[in-house]
Amino acid sequence: MRLSAKARENIAGWLFVAPVILILGLFMLLPILMAMWVSVTDWNGQGSPFKSGVPFVGLDNYTKLFAEEGLTRQDFMTSVRNNIYYVGIVVPVQTILALGLALVVNSRMLKGKTFFRAAFFFPSVTSSVAISVVFLFIFASSGAVNNLLAFFGVQGPQWFADARGILHLALDAAGLVNADSPPAFLMSGGPFGLSWWEWLAGPSVAMSTIMLLVIWTTSGTFMLMFLAALQDIPVTLEEASMLDGAGRWKRLRFVTLPMLKPTLFLVLTMGIISTWQVFDQVYVMSQGAPGKTTLTPAYLSYTQAFDNFEYGTGTAISFVLFAIIVLFTIVQRWLLRERNA
Amino acid sequence: MAAVRADHGARTVASTFVGYFILVFFALVFIYPFVIQLSASFKTESNAALNPLNPVPDPFVTDAYHKVFLSTDMPLWLGNSLIVTIAITLGRVLLDSMAGYALARLRFKGRKALFGAVIAILAVPGVVLFIPKFLVLKQFGMYDTYTALILPIIADAGGVFIMKQFFESIPRSVEEAARIDGAGPWRTFWSVVLPMGRPALITLTIISFQSSWNELPHSLVSVQSPDLYTLPRGLAVLVSGSLGSGNQYPLKLGAAVLATIPVAVLFVVFQRYFVRGANEGADK
Numbered sequence: 001m002r003l004s005a006k007a008r009e010n011i012a013g014w015l016f017v018a019p020v021i022l023i024l025g026l027f028m029l030l031p032i033l034m035a036m037w038v039s040v041t042d043w044n045g046q047g048s049p050f051k052s053g054v055p056f057v058g059l060d061n062y063t064k065l066f067a068e069e070g071l072t073r074q075d076f077m078t079s080v081r082n083n084i085y086y087v088g089i090v091v092p093v094q095t096i097l098a099l100g101l102a103l104v105v106n107s108r109m110l111k112g113k114t115f116f117r118a119a120f121f122f123p124s125v126t127s128s129v130a131i132s133v134v135f136l137f138i139f140a141s142s143g144a145v146n147n148l149l150a151f152f153g154v155q156g157p158q159w160f161a162d163a164r165g166i167l168h169l170a171l172d173a174a175g176l177v178n179a180d181s182p183p184a185f186l187m188s189g190g191p192f193g194l195s196w197w198e199w200l201a202g203p204s205v206a207m208s209t210i211m212l213l214v215i216w217t218t219s220g221t222f223m224l225m226f227l228a229a230l231q232d233i234p235v236t237l238e239e240a241s242m243l244d245g246a247g248r249w250k251r252l253r254f255v256t257l258p259m260l261k262p263t264l265f266l267v268l269t270m271g272i273i274s275t276w277q278v279f280d281q282v283y284v285m286s287q288g289a290p291g292k293t294t295l296t297p298a299y300l301s302y303t304q305a306f307d308n309f310e311y312g313t314g315t316a317i318s319f320v321l322f323a324i325i326v327l328f329t330i331v332q333r334w335l336l337r338e339r340n341a
Numbered sequence: 342m343a344a345v346r347a348d349h350g351a352r353t354v355a356s357t358f359v360g361y362f363i364l365v366f367f368a369l370v371f372i373y374p375f376v377i378q379l380s381a382s383f384k385t386e387s388n389a390a391l392n393p394l395n396p397v398p399d400p401f402v403t404d405a406y407h408k409v410f411l412s413t414d415m416p417l418w419l420g421n422s423l424i425v426t427i428a429i430t431l432g433r434v435l436l437d438s439m440a441g442y443a444l445a446r447l448r449f450k451g452r453k454a455l456f457g458a459v460i461a462i463l464a465v466p467g468v469v470l471f472i473p474k475f476l477v478l479k480q481f482g483m484y485d486t487y488t489a490l491i492l493p494i495i496a497d498a499g500g501v502f503i504m505k506q507f508f509e510s511i512p513r514s515v516e517e518a519a520r521i522d523g524a525g526p527w528r529t530f531w532s533v534v535l536p537m538g539r540p541a542l543i544t545l546t547i548i549s550f551q552s553s554w555n556e557l558p559h560s561l562v563s564v565q566s567p568d569l570y571t572l573p574r575g576l577a578v579l580v581s582g583s584l585g586s587g588n589q590y591p592l593k594l595g596a597a598v599l600a601t602i603p604v605a606v607l608f609v610v611f612q613r614y615f616v617r618g619a620n621e622g623a624d625k
């Protein structure tokens with residue numbers, strides 16, 4: 001029996017995509033469904049989570065994160081706080097740095113473009129674990145950074161042991177509060193089981209080293225994206241604005257930046273998505289210490305499951321994280337649509 | 342008029358100077374940590390601790406590397422990483438380009454929906470899958486095997502997307518000639534289209550190699566036996582495990598150098614494909 005050409009193409013198409021469908025279905029879609037089940041149970045890792053003996057707990061694992069007083073909520077909210085500061089600082093800084101570097105590298109008067117581009121990009125292709133080891137060495141208490149600071153007469157902190165929040169330190173330095181005995185009205189009350197004082201800690205000194213590391217490794221990739229976009233701006237457009245007498249800043253403000261807007265949004269979105277997922281660096285450098293100030297939801301979900309055998313809580317945390325990321329992506333898309341219209 | 346021009350010239354010189362200053366400063370910031378890493382791995386332990394900034398190891402010793410190979414499981418980790426990385430890279434290049442080709446060129450029912458699914462999967466953040474992957478591997482009885490390290494990530498939505506974009510960009514005429522000569526879809530794909538896809542295939546090979554060589558979390562959730570540790574996993578254990586027993590920085594940094602070298606070499610040779618990969622990633 002001969003099949004028609006159309007039927008043959010149909011079969012060929014499905015055969016070509018079959019392996020990928022199988023892999024992605026079995027190892028992405030199916031696991032997510034299984035995890036949804038686990039997140040409403042109290043499974044402890046013994047045997048299969050689908051056996052009848054596994055206790056069903058409904059939404060308990062989720063309410064424990066938000067509504068129930070206890071260590072779980074305390075840890076989760078601390079991790080959320082840490083990650084909010086982390087996202088809030090890393091994303092703008094890496095975006096501005098990437099844009100700035102791209103503008104300088106792209107400038108027509110400078111030579112050695114290829115070299116500088118490679119130098120800025122190289123950190124982002126290397127192993128996050130290897131880089132974390134390097135930063136552990138560089139930020140060690142008598143390490144390179146503190147040596148450099150000492151050269152300028154500054155005594156550097158014990159980076160990885162320092163749980164003090166940067167915002168606390170800044171408020172203290174400004175004379176607004178005394179960090180050793182914070183004002184009572186900030187100590188009492190506050191949303192989700194953390195006091196206002198704790199919410200206002202800012203990233204700890206230890207977390208700052210991780211933020212520096214991540215800014216340092218990701219700026220290069222984003223710089224490349226800005227560079228590609230800059231090279232797409234027609235030269236005639238710049239020349240026209242030069243003839244119109246626009247100075248450098250005006251040109252940047254009214255010609256270049258508007259053309260870069262789509263890339264800027266893309267970089268911000270990708271930045272937010274990836275900073276909410278910070279894991280490798282925490283795993284290698286700090287494991288959440290000191291004082292839980294480098295704990296992040298991604299890392300907490302991992303330890304809840306694999307160290308504490310509370311798989312239900314762990315999966316619940318990862319779904320909440322999923323929701324946070326989706327929410328941010330939707331908001332970004334929506335903002336982008338508004339601007340395009 | 343001349344004054345204006347002279348002023349303009351001076352400003353150009355000044356801004357060129359500032360431009361180079363910024364570039365050189367940041368180049369140092371981005372590269373010097375690697376210089377420190379490399380030199381410290383050839384220092385004695387006390388020298389590494391005393392002069393961390395000095396780029397010249399004095400005395401120059403290779404003790405750290407002897408120790409890495411003789412007293413840690415480095416040979417095992419390197420071997421495992423090679424096996425896993427090569428398998429994943431080959432798998433991704435083949436499977437992703439097959440799927441990419443079908444989605445770009447073959448007309449079959451459900452193609453649009455499938456492509457939509459690929460895009461949706463691209464949006465799933467990796468950290469969300471840690472525990473789910475572990476669950477499914479346990480359920481299938483694959484946990485703690487080489488299969489667990491390789492199979493779940495042997496195809497990826499990002500690669501499919503890149504290949505689809507690429508196949509859409511090449512002209513149809515060549516394929517049609519092959520079709521008219523009576524070649525079936527597989528023959529057309531394998532001996533006509535794929536050879537034309539060299540640039541995209543190199544890009545995909547490189548980003549697959551780089552990402553699977555550096556992969557840590559997948560190893561954490563798919564295996565537990567030290568015999569199956571890949572290099573990033575072994576390195577992570579080496580670093581966190583020896584915190585109590587002195588610092589041993591030259592040893593750790595030497596191990597980190599070994600983890601960095603393969604990708605660094607690829608980067609030097611194939612830099613333009615890395616750049617392409619980064620920008621293709623952006624098109625998603």
